[in-house]
Amino acid sequence: MSRYSKHCEQRFRNRFKERFDFMSFNSSLITPHIGKRIAISFDPSYIEKSGNKTPYLGSFWSGCDQCTKKGLEIAQIALIDVDLNQSFHLEAVQTVPSKTLKTVSVSLVDRYALSIIERKEELQKLSRIVVADAFFSKTTFIQPLMKNGFHVISKLRDDANLRYKFTGEYSGKGRPTQWAGKVDLENLNMNVFTQIQINENTRAFYAVVNSKSLKTDILLVVEQKTEKNGKTIQRLIFSTDTQMNALDVLAYYHCRFQMEFNFRDAKQATGLNHSQARDLDKLCFHFNASLTTVNIAKIIHLSNKMNAEEPFSIANYKLLYHNAFMLNRFIEAFGVKPKTLKSRHLVKELLYFGIKAA
Numbered sequence: 074m075s076r077y078s079k080h081c082e083q084r085f086r087n088r089f090k091e092r093f094d095f096m097s098f099n100s101s102l103i104t105p106h107i108g109k110r111i112a113i114s115f116d117p118s119y120i121e122k123s124g125n126k127t128p129y130l131g132s133f134w135s136g137c138d139q140c141t142k143k144g145l146e147i148a149q150i151a152l153i154d155v156d157l158n159q160s161f162h163l164e165a166v167q168t169v170p171s172k173t174l175k176t177v178s179v180s181l182v183d184r185y186a187l188s189i190i191e192r193k194e195e196l197q198k199l200s201r202i203v204v205a206d207a208f209f210s211k212t213t214f215i216q217p218l219m220k221n222g223f224h225v226i227s228k229l230r231d232d233a234n235l236r237y238k239f240t241g242e243y244s245g246k247g248r249p250t251q252w253a254g255k256v257d258l259e260n261l262n263m264n265v266f267t268q269i270q271i272n273e274n275t276r277a278f279y280a281v282v283n284s285k286s287l288k289t290d291i292l293l294v295v296e297q298k299t300e301k302n303g304k305t306i307q308r309l310i311f312s313t314d315t316q317m318n319a320l321d322v323l324a325y326y327h328c329r330f331q332m333e334f335n336f337r338d339a340k341q342a343t344g345l346n347h348s349q350a351r352d353l354d355k356l357c358f359h360f361n362a363s364l365t366t367v368n369i370a371k372i373i374h375l376s377n378k379m380n381a382e383e384p385f386s387i388a389n390y391k392l393l394y395h396n397a398f399m400l401n402r403f404i405e406a407f408g409v410k411p412k413t414l415k416s417r418h419l420v421k422e423l424l425y426f427g428i429k430a431a
Contacts, residue, residue, distance in 0.1 A: 077398065086355070088358075089350065089354070089355040089358040089359060089362075090352065090354050090355055090358075091354075091358070092354065093358065093361070095163070095164050095165075095361040095365060096150075096163055096164040096192060096195050097195065098365070099161065099162055099163050099164070099365055099368055100152075100163060100195065100198070100199065102368060102369070102372060103152060103161040103368065103372065104199075106157075106372060106375050106376070107152065107154045107157070107161070108154055108155070108156035108157060109156070110154070110155035110156050110321065110324070110325075111152055111153065111154050111155070111199060111200050112152070112153050112155075112200050112202035112203065112204050112226070112325050112328075113150065113151070113152060113153075113163075113189070113196050113199065113200050113202065113203045113204070113223075114150075114151045114152070114153045114160060114203070114204045114205070114329050114331075114332050115148065115149070115150055115151075115185070115188075115189060115203060115204070115205045115209070116148070116149055116151075116205065116206065116329075116332045116333075117133075117134075117146050117147065117148045117149070117168060117185070118136075118146065118147055118148075118149065118336045119133050119134065119135040119136070119137075119142060119144055119145075119146055120144055120145040120146060120147055120345065120346060120360070121142075121144050121145075121346050122144045122145045122348075123143075123144075124351065126351045127145065127351050127356075128167075128351070128352070128353045128356070129145060129167050129168065129169055129170055129173070129353070130143070130144070130145060130170070131143070131144075131145075131146075131170025131171065131172060131173070132170070132171075133145070133146040133168065133170075134146075145167065145168070145356070146167070146168035147165045147166065147167055147168065147360050148165065148166045148167075148168055148185060148188055149162060149163075149164075149165050149332060149335065149336070149364065150163045150164050150165070150166070150188070150189065150192065150196070151163055151332050151335060152199060152200070153204060153325070153328045153329060153331055153332070154328075155321075155324045155325060155328045157375070158328060158331065159331055159371065159375075159385075160328070160329075160331035160332045160334065160335055161368055161371065162335055162361075162364040162365060162367065162368050163196075164192065164361060165357070165360045165361050165364055166188045166357075167353070167356060167357060167360070168181070168184070168185075169184055180213060182209070182211055182213045182214050183213055183217075185209070185214060186213065186214045186217045186218060187217075189203060189218060189223070190217060190218065190221050193221050193222065193223070197222060197223075201222060201223055201224055202223070202224050202225075202226060202312075202314070202325065203218055203223050203224070203225050203226070204225075204226045204227070204325050204326060204328075204329045205225065205226075205227050205329070206227065206228060206329065207227060207228040207229070207230065209225075209227055210227040210228060210229050210230070210287070210311075211286075211287075212286060212287050212288055215227075215287055215289070215313060216287075216288065216289070219289065219313055224312060224313045224314035224317075225312070225313050226310070226311070226312045226313075226322055226325050226326050227310075227311060227326070228308060228309060228310055228311070228326065229284070229293075229309040229310075229311055230309070231258070231307070231309065233258075233284065233286065233309055234255070234284070234285040234286055235255065235256035235258075235282045235283065235284055235285070235293065236252040236253075236254070236255055236256065236282060236283045236285060237252060237253040237254050237255075237256060237262065237265055237282060237283075238251070238252065238253065238281065238282065238283055238290070239251055239252055239253040240253070241253075251283075252283065256282055256293075258295065258307070258309070261278055261295065263278075265280045265282075266278040266279065266280040266295070267279055267280065267319075269319060269320065271320075271323075274298055274299045274300075275296065275297070275298045275299075276296075276297050277294050277295060277296045277297070277319060277320075277323065278294070278295045278297075279292060279293065279294045279295070279319035279322075280292075280293055281293070281315045284311070287313075289313060290315055291311040291312065291313055291315065292311060292312045292313075292314065292315045292316075292317055292319065292322060293309065293310075293311050294309075294310045294311065294312075294319045294322050294323055295307060295308075295309060295310075296308045296309075296310055296323060310322055310323055310326045312325075335364060335367055338367045338387040339363045339364050339366075339367050341387070341388070342367070342387045342388060342391045343363040343364075343366045343367055343387070343391075344359075344363055345360065345363040345364065348360070367387060370385075370387055370390040370391075371385055373390065374390070389428050392428060393424065393428060396424050397424055400424060
């Protein structure tokens with residue numbers, strides 16, 4: 074950063090050491106631009122980092138390489154907007170390695186859940202729905218969140234142990250019957266499930282059932298999509314809020330994938346992987362500053378009504394501001410008057426040089 078600034082490297086190093094409330098900043102930044110169908114989304118991401126003096130260095134799963142690698146991991150807490158089909162960063166929390174957690178008898182999933190619970194006052198001002206991928210469909214993640222006022226939307230395994238709830242009358246003898254048999258996912262009981270035709274290739278079935286592993290009743294939505302080759306893909310999406318609309322459950326879960334673009338944009342354009350720091354506070358500041366920069370670019374894009382139909386591109390905004398920076402340096406160095414009629418179109422041409430067409 075000092076290469077493109079009038080300030081020295083030491084100044085940035087000192088500022089990165091200071092604490093900053095990224096959660097409140099990002100929340101106030103995005104609130105004027107979001108709709109009504111919003112939810113909290115949670116997802117970890119592997120960060121490349123070497124060195125033996127880096128705090129919380131350990132072995133973490135890399136989704137890109139499909140293997141465990143040495144480095145760091147950050148868990149991003151984000152806000153997803155179903156109507157905009159966008160994800161906005163709220164705060165990134167560095168993950169503690171499993172070896173360190175074992176010394177205090179805490180599992181990695183417990184730590185993930187605690188990351189959300191610790192911030193529940195700020196998060197519940199935005200939404201009480203938490204969306205996470207299939208890895209988090211565990212009772213150690215879902216039950217603590219439910220006890221703290223959250224509802225979870227996630228995906229179940231294909232062999233999930235589910236039970237129909239008994240709705241008949243009590244016979245008057247012995248313990249009341251709770252369950253009416255196991256859910257056969259290949260042969261759904263259509264007296265319990267309701268079908269929805271989403272489009273030509275996709276249909277869904279929904280019902281309130283009991284999950285034995287999660288120890289709670291859930292709204293189960295069985296999504297079946299027929300591919301071009303004739304193969305049918307089935308997904309088991311659920312919500313712990315049994316009163317939710319089934320179509321909203323699917324919309325929230327599918328919108329969760331927008332978080333991946335936050336990581337992609339930050340790694341490619343705003344230097345998420347480039348930190349050389351060996352201090353926990355500096356690393357935290359760097360990760361959050363990188364992802365927040367992507368946020369700011371998205372808000373600039375959404376604020377311009379002319380961009381409403383155009384897809385967001387972080388590469389375009391990075392190039393645009395780089396061009397603006399270089400133009401200002403040339404203007405200062407050569408004494409050019411950019412506001413004269415003769416120069417105005419030339420300045421605009423240079424400013425947008427290299428910008429990709431939508």
